[in-house]
Amino acid sequence: MVQIPKAAAPSSTTPPLPHSVPTSADVARLAGVSRATVSYVLNNTSAVRISEPTRRRVRAAAEELGYVPHAAARSLRAGHSRIVLMPTPAVPMGPLYHGFIDELQWALGRLDYTVVQHGSVGLRGEEAARAWAELRPVAVLVPGTGIGPEGVAVLRRSGARAVVTIGPEAVEGAHAVLLDHHSVGHRAGAHLYARGRRRIGVVVPEERGLGVFSRPRLEGVRRALSGTDGTVTELPLGYDEESAARLAARWRALGLDAVFAYNDEYAMLLMRALQDVGLRVPEETAVVGADDLMLGRLLRPRLSTVHIELPAGRDLAELVDRAVRDPGGAPERRTVRGATVVHRESS
């Protein structure tokens, strides 16, 4: 991290206009040293010996002028930045994911990276990669796999030393943290089968962008039930009360005795709709969610769920750092497999 001198308190209530932005040349002039010296001192470079009085003079000048180093200029000089870019996911993510991001940002900050999140509003694949490349990040952490191998190549060509995808599949040329959504579905299916359920519905959200998670979860349930006397029925569901009421209205006709509801939020929505048409949970239909949110414990019956381990923020930060230091290394693959059923009252 660059040592940033404390800025002086503003002496007037009106901040100076942009044309007065102090530069390192101003600091050099005031301190009576070269610009290079200013750069060495403010970047805490230990490779160059500079006397303590000179360092103090530079810091005092920077403070007096309110000078802040310029990340862009520094990255141009260094040939790369310390920016780790994290595009924000295109789909709404739950509290579990936000906690993970917070921990990751903290861990990367400790390794002297600056984490920048970037909205990918409306951009996909290569197009998104080019927008991100303009910031010249030293590493990019991409949620999902929509960037594709072409997008990875765009980022690598623009100087990103590491691209890491976080999702159910690996992308050529990128490191991958593989979230095993298949096993989430498999655990839920095996649990329901072991509890004596045979006709199992699986909620597949209709919301765009969730297929990358819901398809492997569905496939996992199918795999858990394959070769048994159980059946799996796909249940498209939009995240609103009307869709849930429509599904609940035809529930008895479907003849299901259990449902894996994609996650806890869809499970809450569907369980409420089932209860509203008089279905008893879990007697007539067992319900299992995923994510282990607190809301599941507040529901009645208490919601059974699949607890999903996310990669530890510190581990992922270290993977990024290793990859940045060895940009030519072979892509790492790391699979996070910690899915466990939390059995409560709804199943």
Add this chain to the structure above:
Amino acid sequence: MVQIPKAAAPSSTTPPLPHSVPTSADVARLAGVSRATVSYVLNNTSAVRISEPTRRRVRAAAEELGYVPHAAARSLRAGHSRIVLMPTPAVPMGPLYHGFIDELQWALGRLDYTVVQHGSVGLRGEEAARAWAELRPVAVLVPGTGIGPEGVAVLRRSGARAVVTIGPEAVEGAHAVLLDHHSVGHRAGAHLYARGRRRIGVVVPEERGLGVFSRPRLEGVRRALSGTDGTVTELPLGYDEESAARLAARWRALGLDAVFAYNDEYAMLLMRALQDVGLRVPEETAVVGADDLMLGRLLRPRLSTVHIELPAGRDLAELVDRAVRDPGGAPERRTVRGATVVHRESS
């Protein structure tokens, strides 16, 4: 937005190493033009007349080399960037806020700004402002007011043409979008009083960083009840089941007949705990949340809530753009006052 040429598909499975990052000089050499011409063409500058064949030649060369413009270099040339920096809030925000952020990013993108979110992990006030200033944003949109006037001054000195805070109070030197949390509490208090409740509890979350919202909400309830025969009792509550159970266990001793629970999530937590100790909602205690989340409609009884208008993303994007164009203008103050009670079954 800069017109970015389509990059060629990678010809090899191994992306080239960083030392081969193509520069605008490479593009100029391949196209047989000056670097300035490359810059004009790729930045779509209309001020300079360049023939269509030359433009095509530059674009083809950029495509062949996989060249992506460098935002940092461009911002150094221009003296400022098109980056709008949005620090991510230090406290977990609900789905309402995330929807607002998405809309805002989209609206700023339409005005050719690049929205960058920046984690403020562990940084506060001036220190946070200096970290943000390193990215030389043209504007900064700060959630909350913790940056203080000194932080605003740091950002202005480093070239930010506009600083806009979004929170309950204005900060000297910055434009302000004022969210009127006071009126959220006032509406809830007035609603409960009108429903015949007289002994009203107000949940104050114990989680750090929420005081800036919870204090004006509590004060709003007090104001609504002042001069009446109603009383207001402050109820500290942590967001976990144990805290809620402890509060519920002493509920009858408190003698309250209503509670404004800060928001829908705390309301769900507390209502569940009250029901678990056998209290009837709303007969014995009325419960009102805030935020109007879907989960409130799924609870039984259905949760009454205060619906809060956030500023429209497009309006806020236009405020930012106006401020960037007129950096010396007087700070704008805009108050968002759209708080309305949604009366359901819990009150």
